[in-house]
Amino acid sequence: MTDKNDPLRLQTANDVRAYQRQWLADARSRAEAGEPFAICSSDEFEEIFSLLDVPVLVINYWNYLTIKQGAAKHYNDVLEARGYPGPHFVALGLATAIDPEKAPWGGLPKPSIIVGSTRTEYEMRVGELWAREMDCEFYVMDFNMQSPYKKILPEGWWNRTADDWEDLVDADRLQYRIEQNYNLIAHLEKKFGRTFSHADFIRSAELENEQMEYWEKAHRLIARNSPCPVSLRDQLAMYQPMWHRGTEWGRDIFRQYYEEVKQRVADGQGAYPVEKKRILYWSMAEEPAFHGYLRETYGAVLVGNNYSVVPRYYVRHFDPAEPMRAMASRHLFLFGFNDNLMVETAKDHMADGIIVIAPQTDDIPCDSRRMAEEAGIPFLELPTTRDNEANRAAIDRFMTERLEAEKL
Amino acid sequence: MSEAWNELMAVWRGDTVPGREYSENCGKVVGYLCDNLPEELLIAADILPIRVRGTGSLDLPLVKQFLDPKRNSRVISPQFVPPLAEALMGETGDYMDRVVIPHTRKAVQELNGLIAKLRRDNPELNVPRVWFLDRAYGPDSAASRFNRNQLALFRSQVEEWTGEKLSDEKISAAIALTNEARALLREFNAWRQEPGSPVTGYDAVAIMGCSMIMPKARFVELLRDVLANKPDLPAQDGRKRLFVGGSPFDHAGAYEVLEKHGAVVVAEDHCWGARCGDFAVSEDGDPFEMLAMRYHEKPACSIALPLERTVKLSTDRALASGADGAVFLVQPGDQLQLWETPDEVAVLEKAGMPVLHLHAFPYSGDCKPEMEEKIASFITSLASEGRS
Ligand code: SF4
Ligand code: SF4
Numbered sequence: 001m002t003d004k005n006d007p008l009r010l011q012t013a014n015d016v017r018a019y020q021r022q023w024l025a026d027a028r029s030r031a032e033a034g035e036p037f038a039i040c041s042s043d044e045f046e047e048i049f050s051l052l053d054v055p056v057l058v059i060n061y062w063n064y065l066t067i068k069q070g071a072a073k074h075y076n077d078v079l080e081a082r083g084y085p086g087p088h089f090v091a092l093g094l095a096t097a098i099d100p101e102k103a104p105w106g107g108l109p110k111p112s113i114i115v116g117s118t119r120t121e122y123e124m125r126v127g128e129l130w131a132r133e134m135d136c137e138f139y140v141m142d143f144n145m146q147s148p149y150k151k152i153l154p155e156g157w158w159n160r161t162a163d164d165w166e167d168l169v170d171a172d173r174l175q176y177r178i179e180q181n182y183n184l185i186a187h188l189e190k191k192f193g194r195t196f197s198h199a200d201f202i203r204s205a206e207l208e209n210e211q212m213e214y215w216e217k218a219h220r221l222i223a224r225n226s227p228c229p230v231s232l233r234d235q236l237a238m239y240q241p242m243w244h245r246g247t248e249w250g251r252d253i254f255r256q257y258y259e260e261v262k263q264r265v266a267d268g269q270g271a272y273p274v275e276k277k278r279i280l281y282w283s284m285a286e287e288p289a290f291h292g293y294l295r296e297t298y299g300a301v302l303v304g305n306n307y308s309v310v311p312r313y314y315v316r317h318f319d320p321a322e323p324m325r326a327m328a329s330r331h332l333f334l335f336g337f338n339d340n341l342m343v344e345t346a347k348d349h350m351a352d353g354i355i356v357i358a359p360q361t362d363d364i365p366c367d368s369r370r371m372a373e374e375a376g377i378p379f380l381e382l383p384t385t386r387d388n389e390a391n392r393a394a395i396d397r398f399m400t401e402r403l404e405a406e407k408l
Numbered sequence: 409m410s411e412a413w414n415e416l417m418a419v420w421r422g423d424t425v426p427g428r429e430y431s432e433n434c435g436k437v438v439g440y441l442c443d444n445l446p447e448e449l450l451i452a453a454d455i456l457p458i459r460v461r462g463t464g465s466l467d468l469p470l471v472k473q474f475l476d477p478k479r480n481s482r483v484i485s486p487q488f489v490p491p492l493a494e495a496l497m498g499e500t501g502d503y504m505d506r507v508v509i510p511h512t513r514k515a516v517q518e519l520n521g522l523i524a525k526l527r528r529d530n531p532e533l534n535v536p537r538v539w540f541l542d543r544a545y546g547p548d549s550a551a552s553r554f555n556r557n558q559l560a561l562f563r564s565q566v567e568e569w570t571g572e573k574l575s576d577e578k579i580s581a582a583i584a585l586t587n588e589a590r591a592l593l594r595e596f597n598a599w600r601q602e603p604g605s606p607v608t609g610y611d612a613v614a615i616m617g618c619s620m621i622m623p624k625a626r627f628v629e630l631l632r633d634v635l636a637n638k639p640d641l642p643a644q645d646g647r648k649r650l651f652v653g654g655s656p657f658d659h660a661g662a663y664e665v666l667e668k669h670g671a672v673v674v675a676e677d678h679c680w681g682a683r684c685g686d687f688a689v690s691e692d693g694d695p696f697e698m699l700a701m702r703y704h705e706k707p708a709c710s711i712a713l714p715l716e717r718t719v720k721l722s723t724d725r726a727l728a729s730g731a732d733g734a735v736f737l738v739q740p741g742d743q744l745q746l747w748e749t750p751d752e753v754a755v756l757e758k759a760g761m762p763v764l765h766l767h768a769f770p771y772s773g774d775c776k777p778e779m780e781e782k783i784a785s786f787i788t789s790l791a792s793e794g795r796s
Contacts, residue, residue: 083750085767091747118545120514121711125747128715140713142544142551146514150540152524172561176544176554183550 008271012257013234019249020240024105027055031109036192039093039108039130040115041123043334044141047204047246047327048185052194057108058243059116059127063092065104074102090123094130112191113137115184119146139187141180143173145334153333158341162315165329177328198323204246205323208314211245214254215311218261223304223349226278227270229261232287232302234271239307245314274299277405280351281305282342282368288357288385293392298405304349310335339371346377353378353403357385378402412633419622420614426622427458431503436569439504439536441492441519442512443620443679444543444706446699448582448689449563451624453570459620460500460507461680462491464659466772470497474526474533485741487771488656489515496523497533504536506569508562511543512709513744539565543708556700563696579695585624586689592631593619593685599635601674601729606641609652609663609673616684617658647672648733648790651726651761653752654769655739656680661773662737669784675729677722679709711744718748723755732790733762735783737769762790 031037038049038056049056066075067089075095076087082098084091093108100107114136116127124140131138150170154160157168166174185196215238222230238257244250264271276299281288284306294300313335318326346354354372358381372379380398382391399405418424431437436455440447447457471490474497496507496519509520520540527535542558544551567573593616600607615634619627650671652662656678663673676682687706690698712718726734734756738745746767753763764786769775775783 083753083765084746086746120743121545121709122743122747124545124711124713125715125744128713129747132715138714140546142546150520150542152521170542172554172557173542176550179550180546183548 008231008269008273010230010234010237010257010260010271012253012260013237015256016237016240016253019253023244027057028105028109030055031111036112037109038113038115039111041117041119041127041141041144042242043145044117044331045115045184046243047201047208048181048188048196050244050247051196051200051204052188052192054112054188054192054194056243057111059090059093061240061243062096062104062108063089066092066096069102069104071096071102075099088126090120091126091130094126094133097130097133108134110134111136113139113188116140117144118142119144137191139184141177141184141331143177143180144331149333153336155340157336158309158313158344161313161333161335163317165316165326165333169329169332173332174325174328177331178324181324181328181331202320202323205316205318205327207248207251208246209316211241211251211254212311212314214251214258216315218254218258219304219308219311221258221261221265223308225265226350227268227272227275228278228301228303229264229269229271231271232281232291232305235304235308236287272299272301274408275301276408277301277352277399277403278303278350280342280346280349280354281356282337282345282354283357283385285357285385288355288382289387290382290385290391290395293387294395294399297396297407298399298403299408300352300399300403300405302355303351304345306337308349309341309345339368342368343371343375343377346372347375351377353380353398355380355382357382410634410637410639412630412637413639416615416618416627416630416634417611419618425503426626427456427500428503430456430623431505436505437503438569439496439500439507440510441507441516442510442709443683444510444512444703444708445508445541446559446562446703447624448579448586448695448699449559449566449574451582451585452574452578453566453572455505455566455570456623457620458500458504458622460492460495460504461617461621461658462488462495462771464661464772465491466770466774468494470494470533474530475522485743486513486515486655487739487741488658489513489519491658491771492516493519493522496535497526501533501535506539507536508539508541510541510708511545512711543703545708545711545713547713552704555704556697559696559700559703576695579699580691583689583691583695583699585628587691589619589624589628589631590685590688592628592635593682595635596631597675597682597685599638603730604643604645605674606639606643608644609650609667609671609676610660611641612673613657613660613663613676613681616682617680619684620680644672648787649674649729649731650787651729651731651734652676652678652681652737653722653726653734654678654737654749654766655742655745655771657737657771657773659773661771662769663773665773665775665780665783666735666787669780669787671787674731675725677710677725682725709744710748715748715751719751719755722748722752723759726752726756726761727759731761733764733786735786736763736765738765738767739771740768762786 036054038054042058042060046056075092078095078099096103114127114131116124118124128138241250241253279302281302316326316330369379427437438450438455439458439460441460450457468490471494520538523535523538541562544554600612648671650673652673658680689702710718736749753765756763
């Protein structure tokens, strides 16, 4: 697909890409000019940094840019040479600090602070090593959305995040996280000589809710309309403004997104030239390379993935007296994925089948498969996202035997 | 041979299972994972705390049957964790009234949700109910308050289990007992490290491990006896003295591999080894507050901040032990250790200690011939300092 000339491509997705390119360039030049610049874990402190007017680079996003640059292999070798063998997504940033030459931007300018998390204990260590390598401050936040909960989540939690968030997190952890958040804010105010405004914080939390509500409305249209109005690729491109949550631009771009999708639906305009079968791609991995094969051979299109259901979980209705409480609750619990949610999402997307990426172990009972099949939705596991012989063979079998699809 | 020594070894080998005996005599047994449980609160309530350990084997039929590794990849990842799940689903969990899971590594914490699900879906497994003992990693005062509050919750839970309030006197007595055990363990560790000591690494890990899997009072009695009447065992002279760092081993398989090749393990830094003698509880002041202080100050797992603190605690142990060399055994999937070990290796090498760093050393100790070859030649290459 060539971007600009592709009529099926969403204008908003192109705008997002352009904005993000410009934002990165600006952030870089500001940092190089000696302005404060921060690195932090995703979904934790972006809003606060924006409020303090400190450009913030999200760790996962940087790692992803490094991969896009084609440098993942090189950087895994760099880590290996330091005594850290294995493929390490979470540590690519550290690797780019050790050897900046092949990194995006030719390496990062020195950050003022890296805010790491204990999502996994090794992420904490990696953040620490990275800060050491870049000779900057490391600040760690404890308890976050991947901390295993004391409370076991109730079924149907996915309908309760906007209003009943208090019920989904542990009360004492929430209290502690609020305290940590305020401590970090006080620290940043001092460090950067800036002032955190409560009024602005409330405004930012409202903007963030509006942004997510537009996103969710757009996604409702995507799920409920055939032909599917937005390709998986463009759906994924819309994830980037997540790093600008709580800003005017963040809200406006999603309003634009919603309007554009609505128009497409009104025009009966699909994102794919042919749509004979709809598949839910229940994965957090990138758009799979086999999508091309699915489309071209069977006219089967991926209509959504795990991220499709995520926007609404960011929405947190809050008491204006206590916006931090809502934010801290989101730091502690953003979303999970379970089999019932998968089945519900597949039905909601009018999917004919589900594809997941998981190594196959036939001798192990498979809950997801059982639940999908019980709901009458054919289910396929593929070991990788590759477009190779083995995957094609499995896809052929699945499409012809289970979905009764015909080759185009 | 001393009877006390034999009794301890029998417990370690599993020939006798004090937890089961206690439970059969109608006592309450609470299992726990990891090495930072304020067991004093249980002891004070006449509950027997037993640390859960794996069998040393990677043949895990129950895990295979009940835990889908793809969906539970975080639990499955460090190799020492699935054997804990296996133990809880099998004979060990069977005699426990409850199990306490502390906030150490995420993989261990994940067992909380997993066990809840196992209990719901497979009641026939008889997996004990879990109490999650939370803890913040951070070093600041907010974290310390949080940790104290968690301990207070745990205390009320213990009181609920027995139906009786815990008195300060009982907690103080329990603290005195565990402190005595710690002091004896340090004394034992010093004896183990004396030149020509007869204590092998296997023996050491067995005795130290027993401190966590049998009634504390009995353990103290036995270890006191062992130290007073040192058993007549062959001196380990002529062997190369090793420090073992890396992942935890809740059985002695790894040590047996090293010792088979002419080494003796004189020190280690993992949570089933000499760390169990550290961090005495202060006996001055309110006993509960003193326990809370220890709970906060002792790093969860070895996860101290900053990294330098973890590295120092570990390498100081190695350097003080008079080891001729250090071996770091990092188990597959042990992501935490992966990022710490290179720093530890660097410190030791700088101090002139030869180091062998093995990635993907199996939990079972059952390593491939190439790996064993490496171990053997490393041990042979060590200059023995002529200690005898
Ligand atoms: S084996 Fe079953 S439960 Fe596991 S990932 Fe595959 S579909 Fe899901
Ligand atoms: S290494 Fe840490 S997580 Fe593992 S058993 Fe020991 S204390 Fe627990």
